[in-house]
Amino acid sequence: MKRVTSIDVARLAGVSQSTVSRAFTPGASISETARRKVLQAAAQLGYKPSAIARSLSTQHTNIIGIVMGRITSPFHPYVLEKFIQALQAAGRQSLLFSTPPDQEVDDLLELVLQYRVDGLVITSATISSEMADECIRHGAPVVLFNRYVLGSSVNAVCTDNVEAGRLVANLLLDAGHKRIAFIEGKANASTNLDRRKGFLDRLRERGHLSCIIEPGDYTYEAGFEAARRLLERKDRPDAIFCASDIEAFGAMDAARYACGLSVPEDVSIIGFDDLPAAAWPSYNLTTIRTPVNRMIRATLDLLFRRLEEPDAPPEMILIPGALIKRESARLPDEYVSPPADEPMAAGVEVW
Amino acid sequence: MKRVTSIDVARLAGVSQSTVSRAFTPGASISETARRKVLQAAAQLGYKPSAIARSLSTQHTNIIGIVMGRITSPFHPYVLEKFIQALQAAGRQSLLFSTPPDQEVDDLLELVLQYRVDGLVITSATISSEMADECIRHGAPVVLFNRYVLGSSVNAVCTDNVEAGRLVANLLLDAGHKRIAFIEGKANASTNLDRRKGFLDRLRERGHLSCIIEPGDYTYEAGFEAARRLLERKDRPDAIFCASDIEAFGAMDAARYACGLSVPEDVSIIGFDDLPAAAWPSYNLTTIRTPVNRMIRATLDLLFRRLEEPDAPPEMILIPGALIKRESARLPDEYVSPPADEPMAAGVEVW
DNA sequence: AAAATGGTTGCATACGTATGCAACCGTGAT
DNA sequence: ATCACGGTTGCATACGTATGCAACCATTTT
Structure with a gap:
């Protein structure tokens, strides 16, 4: 042969x-x-x-490395599909890596760089500025998606989670909720931390000092159990902000099927992400829509610009979320959300 | 630099x-x-x-090409994550391609082969035997996942969709259902065709000649609309078999929220896949579990064997699904399902 | 002491393509 | 008719690593 x-x-x-x-x-x-x-x-x-021989000769591979924490996390598949198809359309290939539970991103980077990728998108995982510099030195600019590094030494595109947390705090207080709780996402994910920070800060600023915080991990089961614990307390909360839709689904099911409560009559529940299922009548979830499409566009745009000019100073792009009002929470009528990003859908053109 | x-x-x-x-x-x-x-x-x-230079010299890249129809389809992200992590653990990288709506797999293959991948997994898309042979000739054995080619000239791993369809037919008839309907998946997907064929064949064999068939496309919205149409007929079905869970969710929501019916009192609904959400109390869906984990294992095993011995005769591996009995369908008590595959979960070891 | 053995090392070349450079060709301008 | 020029082509080499082969060394065997 x-x-x-x-x-x-x-x-x-x-x-x-x-x-x-x-x-x-x-x-x-x-x-x-x-x-x-x-x-x-x-x-x-x-x-x-042979693309291999060509790459050796031309010193670029046309390959973009994509490092993704957990592919199965909500809306990651969507992001991945859009990335891949946009890259394909731009004549580039995607070498995909997923960090197993036990592995660090840095080890993977070693491998990624060996394949001489032209650039690198890292989703839902952080790297140190030093590693990012190392990538640049090896000729591969990096863009973080859905994460950022403080001090802004790395290119990053992110939802404005802090601001979104503040918004939810305002809305719940404006609607007159008295006993407010928060169900966390994965403990030290920056998304979780920022949402919580914005939420708690704003509550405190408005004089609401007590907020019960239940741990979670961005799964349905965690949301279910956390909500059950909350709703079985004698000082049962009348509003729960969940760090993600998937936890909010669990929380709603716990309220209805484990505690016999009505949503939103007995308890308001607000999620984060606006997954497609949030619009299903079974949940009809009021939530903050993560501006995925805008984020994807911004990431690709930034990446392509850095491919041209790898040494440009890093940019950090923060995109606001928007409230999607449905039926799972009592909220003030007068609030109108600024225009939201398009929902996640097959037909959305990102590039 | x-x-x-x-x-x-x-x-x-x-x-x-x-x-x-x-x-x-x-x-x-x-x-x-x-x-x-x-x-x-x-x-x-x-x-x-440089992995590139090494590849040129050694004549293999350690890269496996993965071609996936739609990454956002149910359980595809799960499959992808398991594949990637198993390949990584085996010291191999994954070059991922997704076929955009307008593109054929064959065009992509051209690209994939240029990158001199060592092997190829194709998910939810078919290729002709000729193309498979072409891949072999270029030194890249192919394994189809969730698809097969008649005549068995291509390696393939697949659920036994026909048999599962027959099983559902038996169960619904045994439980005494009289007006039986089927909501299709994507029109010419082989999974849809086979499920339908098994289902209809068995109904007919047992003398049940009338089965209303509604078109669908493996989406929630299609399931919702199809069910609404079905349930608004004067000869309203008392059982609906959906080609996928996601359509079954839509069907249940349509029954409950659009038609004011109870599930399973007014209508039995059965799905296919056993997505995690099928176990949520809001749905509690009776369904056929696709043996994803076994399929993934079989695919990797077959792939690795073919990497050693590319010219071995093609194998086609058919893995049975199993009924997961929950509360969305009236079914005979006496039926006990053979042991099912593990459900989709983060911790499942596939390799 | 000589020879055989096994473990290390360097040399030279192969892997398959891209590209700078010089040579070449034909055309139109002078 | 001569020259300049732009468009094509081939030659030679670079890209970075792996590996067969021969040379080399230290150790053990005879």
């Missing part, structure tokens, strides 16, 4: 290897007749140029 | 380039002292071996 190379094609077409190469290089200096001869010979032999 | 190569390291360490190469090749013939010298020099220079 001998591999067919450009030399074989050249021989058959009666030209030099250079000419074969040029026939496959758009914009190269080659006559139409030569190109036709070459392409015909190539087809006859079943020749496909 | 000069790239640091093995030659630079060799110079600093006072050895030959070959020795540097060997220091990074497990099992190569090199003394402990030399290896240490090299590794130290490499660390000092920030050297990382």
Whole structure:
């Protein structure tokens, strides 16, 4: 099973290897007749140029590395699909990595860099500024998606989680809720931390000092159990802000099926993300929509700009979320949300 | 920004380039002292071996191509995550492609092969035997996941959709349902076709000739609308088999919130897949569990065997699904399902 | 002491493509 | 007819690593 190379094609077409190469290089200096001869010979032999050899020669691979924490987390598949298809459309390939529970991102980076990726998108995982610099030094600019590094030494695109947390605090207080609780996401995820911080800060600023905090981990089960614990207390909360929709679903099911309560009559529940299921009548969840599409666009835009100019100073782009008002929470009527991003949907054009 | 190569390291360490190469090749013939010298020099220079150059030299890339129809389809993210992590653990990388709505798999294959992948997993998309042979000829064995090619000329791992369809037919008839309907998945997906075929064939074999078929496309919205149409008929069905869980969720919501019916008192609903949400109390869906974990294991196993022996005759592996009995359907008590695969969960070890 | 053995090392080359450079060709201008 | 010029082509080399082969060394065997 001998591999067919450009030399074989050249021989058959009666030209030099250079000419074969040029026939496959758009914009190269080659006559139409030569190109036709070459392409015909190539087809006859079943020749496909080797991207590996080309990469070695040109010093770039056209490969973008994507490092994703957990692919199964809500809306990550959506992000991944949009990324991949946009990159494909831009003539680039995606080398995908997922950090297993026990592994650090830094170990993976070693591998990623060995494959000489042209650039790198890291989703829902952080890297140190030093590692980012190391990537730059190896010629691969990095953009963080949904994470950022304080001091802004790394390119990053992120939801404004703090501001969104503050918004929810305002809304719940404005609607007259008295006993307010928060169900956390994964303990030290920056998204969770920021949402909590904005929420608690704003509550405190408005003189509401007691907020019960239940631990969670961005799963349905955690939301269910946390809500059950909350709703079985004697000082049962009348409003629960969940750090994610998926936990909010668990919380609603706990309220209804484990505690026999009504939502929002007995307790208001607010989520975060606006997953497609949030619109299903079973939940009809009031939630903060993460501006995924805008984030994806911003990330690709930033990445492509950095591919051109790797040494430009890092940018950090913060995009606001927006409230999507449905039926799971009592909220003031007068509030109107600023225009939200499009919802997650197959047809959305990101690039 | 000069790239640091093995030659630079060799110079600093006072050895030959070959020795540097060997220091990074497990099992190569090199003394402990030399290896240490090299590794130290490499660390000092920030050297990382180039996987590209290595690939060119060794004639294999350690890259597996993964072609996935829609990443956002139910349980695909799960499959992808398991694949990626298992491949990573086996020291291989994943080049991921997703077929956009308008593109054919065959065009993508061209690209995939240019990157000289060592092997190829294709999920929820089919390729012709000719293309599979072409891949083999280029040194990349192919395994289809969740699809197969008739005539069994391509390696494939698949749920036994026909048999599962027959099972559901039996169960619904045994429970005494009279007006039975089927909500389809994506029109010409083989999974949809096979489920329908098994279901209808078995109904017919048992003398039940009338089954209303509503079109669908594997989405919540389609399930919702299809069920609404069904349930507004004067000869309202008393049982609906949905080609997927996600459609079943839509169907249940339509029954409850659009038609004011009770499930399963007024209508039995059965799904397919056993998504995590099927176990949530809001749905509590009776469904056929797709044996994803077994399928993933079988696929990886088959792939790894073919990487060793690319020319072995193709295998087609069919894995049975199992009924997961919950509360959305009236079914005979006596039926006990054979042992099911583990449910989809983060902790499941696939490799 | 000589020879055989096994472990290390370096040399030279292969892997497949891209591209700078010089050579070449034909065309139109002078 | 000569020259300049732009478009094509081939030659030669670079890209960074792996590896067969021969040379080398230290150790053990005879």
